Structures are given as C-alpha cells and as structure tokens.
Amino acid sequence: MAGKSDLTVPVSISAGIHIGFIVILALGISFEDKPKQVQTTAASAPAVRAIVIDQQKVNDRVEQLKKQKQDVAQQEKVRQAELERKASEARREREREQEKIKTLEIQRKQKEQETQKANDAAKASQAKQVLEKERADKAEVVRKQKEQEQKVAEDAAKLASEKRKQEEAAAKKAQEERQRADDERKRKEDAERKRKAEADTKARQEREMAEAMSAEQDSLSKTRNKQVLSEVDKYKAMIIATIQRNLVIDESMRGKSCRVFIRLASDGFVTTSQTLDGDQVVCRAAKASINKAGRLPVSPEPAVYQQLKEINLTVSPEFN
Structure with missing residues (x-):
C-alpha cells in the first residue's frame, strides 16, 4: 500500500499540470479579442486550423496521460497481486x-x-x-540352616549309632565273660558231680543256658528301650525347635500355648497337622510354622520312627 501511495502523488501532479495546461489553452481561446468582421474569411481560416490542431494535441496528450495512468494502475495491480502472493506464501510458510x-x-x-x-x-x-x-538370600539362609540341621541330625544319628555299637560290644563282652564264668562254674560242678547221671547234667545245663539267655534278653531289651526313649526325646526336642524357629510371634501370645497333633512320613515329611486345643492365635501360628517347615527331623532308626510318626506336642512361644 505504501508503494501505491508513492505512485499516486506523481501521477496526480502530472495530471493536474496537463489539465491546467488544457484549461489555459481553452481560456486563451475563449477570451481572445474577436477578429474584426471587416476581415475576410480567408484571413480567419489559419487561426481556426491552429486551434483545431492544438486541441488534437491536447486530446492526444490527455489520452497519453490516461494510458500512463492505466499503465501505472496496472503495474500497481500487478505489484499488489505479487505482494498478496508473497504474503499468502509467507502465511502458508508460517502455517x-x-x-x-x-x-x-x-x-x-x-x-x-x-x-x-x-x-x-x-x-x-x-x-x-x-x-x-533378597528372596535368593533368604532361600540361601534357609538352605544353610536346613543343611546345618541335617548335619546336626546326622552327627546325632552317628553318635547314637556309635553308642549303640559300643553298648552292643559291651553287652557281647559281658556275655562272653558270663559265658566263661558259666563254663568255669560248669567245669567245677561237673568235677564235683561227675558221678551224677548224664541226664541230670544235661538238664541242668539246658536250664542254666535258658536262664542265661533270658537274663541277657531282658538286659538287652531294657537297654534298647532306654536308647529308643532317649532318641525319641531328642528328636521331639529337635521337632519343637524347628517349629519354634519358624514361629511368628507377638506380645499377645506371651504365656499361651497350643497342643498339636503331627503325623510324619519316614523322611520327615508332614502328612498331617492338626491343632487339638489351646490359644487360637498360638494354634494358627503353630500350624503355619509346621506347614512352612514342610519336613521335620526324624530318626533313621525304625524303632525311634515308630515312636515319632504320630506325636502330640505342646507349642509355647519363646520370647527373648
């Protein structure tokens, strides 16, 4: 729009000058002194032609100015179109x-x-x-604890086996000593009663042998029963310790207990666990502890296992 204003002013000035020039020419023609009528027609003819010729020039100039104005307007229109095109392109570019x-x-x-x-x-x-x-670390700790428990159980079983062997060896030695004593006594008695009948001697010997065997059997049975009971108490203590280790306790359980029934497989796997009586909170914790353990310590000795495969235990939470 600024370019259009710059062109309009010069065009307007130029048009004004030409129009003024035309007006002056017209006024000059209109106010000139009229020729005297005494002049002949032949004398006024050149003046009229001159006026016509000047008027044609004016008209040509006017047409020229119009054309220039139209050209300027056309150029302005083209320029405006170019500006609009550029503005549109710039707008599209911005978009x-x-x-x-x-x-x-x-x-x-x-x-x-x-x-x-x-x-x-x-x-x-x-x-x-x-x-x-963390889970792996806990599992590793549990694994190590079980390994330690297994080792303790194996060591205990080994000690028990060695003790049993020692007791059997001692019993055998005692039997041998008794046998030697009996033989010596028999020899003496045979020497003293050599005149007795062979039947009486044989009957006496059989009776004495039976009595010795019965006494030995009683001795061995008592020893074996003591050993089994000792092993049972030991494994019961180990089972209770395992339950206590997995027992989740709180202060409300202090001084309370629960009696539970447990049935074990030969490998220590818990096949049945039931709460019999006691505090409900302690009973729930005891049952959860047993289920968490899964397996409990058992003796490889059949006689001890028979005493442990179905047991009743009392669980009492331990506080430090």
Whole structure:
C-alpha cells in the first residue's frame, strides 16, 4: 500500500499540470479579442486550423496521460497481486512452520513419555532384581540352616549309632565273660558231680543256658528301650525347635500355648497337622510354622520312627 501511495502523488501532479495546461489553452481561446468582421474569411481560416490542431494535441496528450495512468494502475495491480502472493506464501510458510513446530512438540512429548516409561521400567526391573536377590538370600539362609540341621541330625544319628555299637560290644563282652564264668562254674560242678547221671547234667545245663539267655534278653531289651526313649526325646526336642524357629510371634501370645497333633512320613515329611486345643492365635501360628517347615527331623532308626510318626506336642512361644 505504501508503494501505491508513492505512485499516486506523481501521477496526480502530472495530471493536474496537463489539465491546467488544457484549461489555459481553452481560456486563451475563449477570451481572445474577436477578429474584426471587416476581415475576410480567408484571413480567419489559419487561426481556426491552429486551434483545431492544438486541441488534437491536447486530446492526444490527455489520452497519453490516461494510458500512463492505466499503465501505472496496472503495474500497481500487478505489484499488489505479487505482494498478496508473497504474503499468502509467507502465511502458508508460517502455517507450515507452526505445523512443524506442533509436530516436533508432539514428538518431544512422545519422547519424554517413552523416556519416562523406560525409566519406570528400569526402576521396576531394578526393584525386581533387588527383591529376587533378597528372596535368593533368604532361600540361601534357609538352605544353610536346613543343611546345618541335617548335619546336626546326622552327627546325632552317628553318635547314637556309635553308642549303640559300643553298648552292643559291651553287652557281647559281658556275655562272653558270663559265658566263661558259666563254663568255669560248669567245669567245677561237673568235677564235683561227675558221678551224677548224664541226664541230670544235661538238664541242668539246658536250664542254666535258658536262664542265661533270658537274663541277657531282658538286659538287652531294657537297654534298647532306654536308647529308643532317649532318641525319641531328642528328636521331639529337635521337632519343637524347628517349629519354634519358624514361629511368628507377638506380645499377645506371651504365656499361651497350643497342643498339636503331627503325623510324619519316614523322611520327615508332614502328612498331617492338626491343632487339638489351646490359644487360637498360638494354634494358627503353630500350624503355619509346621506347614512352612514342610519336613521335620526324624530318626533313621525304625524303632525311634515308630515312636515319632504320630506325636502330640505342646507349642509355647519363646520370647527373648
């Protein structure tokens, strides 16, 4: 619009000058002194032709000015169209830039979301790894505890086996000593009663042998019963210790107890566990502890296992 104003002023001035020139010519023609009528027609003819010729020039000049004005207007129109085209192109370019910026902003937000998701996933993975490590550490601790318990049980079983062997060896030695004593006594008695009948001697010997065997059997039975009872008490203590180790306690359980029934397989696997009577909270904790243990210590000795395969125990929470 500024360019159009710059062209309008010169055109207006130029048009005004030409129009003024035409007006002056017209006025000059209108107010000139009229020729005297005494002049002949032949004398006024050149003046009229001159006026006509000047008027034609004026008309040509006017047409020329009109054409120049039209050309200027056409150029202005072309320039305005070019300006509008450029403005439209600039507007479209701005719109494209804005759309591009909008797209980049969306992409940036998507990248931020993806980054946030990746960070969250990494944190979740790290937390999972920490949890898995804690579980693995706990499992390792439990495994080591079970290994230690197994070793203790094996050591105890080994000691019991060695003790049993020693007792059997001592019993055998005692039997041998008694046998030697009996033989010596028999020889003496045979020497003293050599005149007795062979039947009486044989009957006496058989009676004495039966009595000796009965006494030995009684001795062995008593020794074996004591050993079995000792082993049973030991494994009962180990079973209670295992339950206590897995028992989850709180202050409300202090001084309370629960009596439970447990049935064990030969490998110590708990096949049945029931609460018989006692505090309900303690009973729930005791049953949960037994289920958590899964297996309880048992003796490899059949006689001891027979005493342990179905047992009633009293569980009392222990506080430090």
